[in-house]
Amino acid sequence: MDDIVVIGAGQAGASLVAKLRKEGFSGKITLIGEEPALPYERPPLSKAYLMGKVGKERLYLRPESFYRENDIEALTGLHVDTIDRGGQLVIAGDREIPYDKLALTTGSVPRRLPAAIGGDLPGVHTVRSLADVDAMAPAFRDGARALVVGGGYIGLEAAAVARQSGMQVTLVEMADRILQRVASPETSDYFRKLHERHGVDIREATGLHRLTGEDRVTGAVLTGDEEVPVDVVIVGVGIAPAVALAEACELAIENGIKADAQGRTTDDRIWAAGDCASFPYKGKRVRLESVQNAIDQAECVAQNMLGAGKDYRPYPWFWSDQYDVKLQIAGLTAGYDRIVTRGEGDQVAFWYYKGDEFLGVDAMNDARSYMVAKRMLEMGKTPDPEAVANPETELKTLMRG
Template identity: 35%
Template sequence: MSEQRIVVVGAGLAGAHVVQGLRAEGFTGPITMLGQEPELPYDRTKLSKEYLQGRLDRAGILLHDESWYAENGVGLRLGVVAASIDRVARTLRLADGEELAYDRLVLATGADSRRIPFPGADLPGVMTLRDLRESDALKELFAGGGHLGVIGAGWIGLEVAAAARQAGMTVTVVAPNEQPLDNILGPRIGAYFADLHVRNGIDLRMGVGAKGILERDGCAGGIVTDHGDIATDAVLVAVGAVPRVALAQQAGLEVHNGVLTDERMVTADPAILAVGDIANAYNTLLGERLRREHWDNALRQGALAARTILGLDGAYDWQPYFYTDQFDLGMEYVGNNLATDEPVVRGALESGEFIVFWQRDGVVTAAMNVNIWDVNDTLRTIVGQAVPAERLTDPAVDLSALAAG
């Protein structure tokens, strides 16, 4: 298998873990890894957390230093764009016309920030957060102070709002839903996040729809909403992400909310795999397709793709996991609940240290630990079990005992 030529398109977490996994499993053949950004591969998830908050510098978010790629025989090429795939010839054409031959091609192209096509969206001062350059721009903004408007109350919007507020900025968040994150966590836990941000000085305006960007001196000067105008010094648009599937579409691969893959990350073309944010992969544990834009998924899918290429065992058989840091809240989540699932709280929300279980028909569909550490692995074993709510909430029942139902 070592004579295979492996090309990985994308130098983020998922792509890097394909490469790392191949070498860890003993693959000695040629590997080329292509990155569109000029930066060494880095941990994108830290851009809205530790890096934006100033707790990590650039070196601290790198996945490997530059010497690692040379020492491991990885042909890392940065600042290059993949333009098209010839599946018959098994070649990848770059934007400059160069062609790279492959035996197995891995697409790890990630996602772009979702844009809102409303008036003023292209004004200077309208910001998004998806790459290192954009995180640096936000850090520069924070240093100057002023008023930041945030459109969207999802994970990125809330994390940036918290970082901006902690840096001393005035922050206003607008979103059309009833509570932050209620489409994921439901209204009760969403309300907890709302209270967290309000207590820390965020002007949180839920049930407010953004209609455009105010212009002031040729730049973004605020947000036009269906409840009136809000004057700000800059605006962050954080309304989700769109998978980068243009290359897969050009190649004629199956695309629907991402690139469709089987449980081993293989697309409709057995020579091409897809991992990370773009992969809409079949999860054997849950019996359905999932596309998740999370740190844990990128790591695990990258490693799984490496094993698939080498003919080793493995499948997409784990529960989704993510984490967040906002103000004094640190949280880990594992599972795949619906917003309509019933939340059951172990501990007291007002204490700031608690665990939430979501249930559907008596079965635990997800769990979240807030400021309680070293329990997430145990929570993972409870997800999927039928456990009475009174046992979930009883502090006298050890968490490890709940996995038995």
């Protein structure tokens, strides 16, 4: 019976080992995580957990008893130094853990500000782990001055929580508009207005030259040499796939650990899933950063490690909560050339098209648009744009067309 080792104890790793047992695998399973905690949910960290609405115990994906009862050895707080592919060994300090099959679910790492501009000053935080959020939580107090660097969803969510905590918030984005890399101008406009209504000072086309302070950060110098005082800096400039371990053992890297449609890397005994893995999709190589992908891809890889031979087909969806707005996204919308708007005000959805192909939707407080669009993507159907835009159209009828 094979020994299976999984490196990376996040959402993908936890999903993979659980699926192995559910599929009837009875061999040895070892799950290795570098953080001291068992696998936990990340999305609530920067929202409910940071605001004190959810305790740490509610973040865990599974209780400790689950791993014990399913005979899964969960090794937490263990740093893997290298993978000996020839000897089929995972080496962590003085431990050598043998494997017959290995899965890499190493996730991603936050991009940080360079030390040369003050990125290593105390009071400068990223938002990725329990430790990150525990470290920044004391700074979230009424009247404190926060600088958020980055106008993507990570930065916008941080800005919303900071404002709800009574902080003065300035957000800087180097691009011409917030969300420029991931959303349409219409979606950018919606969230710019939302944050401005809540008192966030949004600076687009504005760079950060340097942070100032000695014992901790006290200010920031922006484009045009404008200086602003700050008490805390939250860095939301994206994440990068955690590929150092794979790269060191000479697996192919291409926008993440290069995997085939079934999750197999360039070593037939090693697989990859989640944020760290890229895979072929619609003639391109993509890497998806979402909870849904981490779960679905990891479960598919688990089945393939047991011989299923099944290609992974993603149906991407994402979400973001900011103030009283719930954004739900379905599909991958890069390359769109037309936006169709349905609804208005706080409840609106932007439907993305490329020629005659429907690509996806951004739905703000509009669960019906999201659910119908998601279902149509799964069915491979393109709804008539004029029908979508017509408020008299009952959306469910589009699925029968």
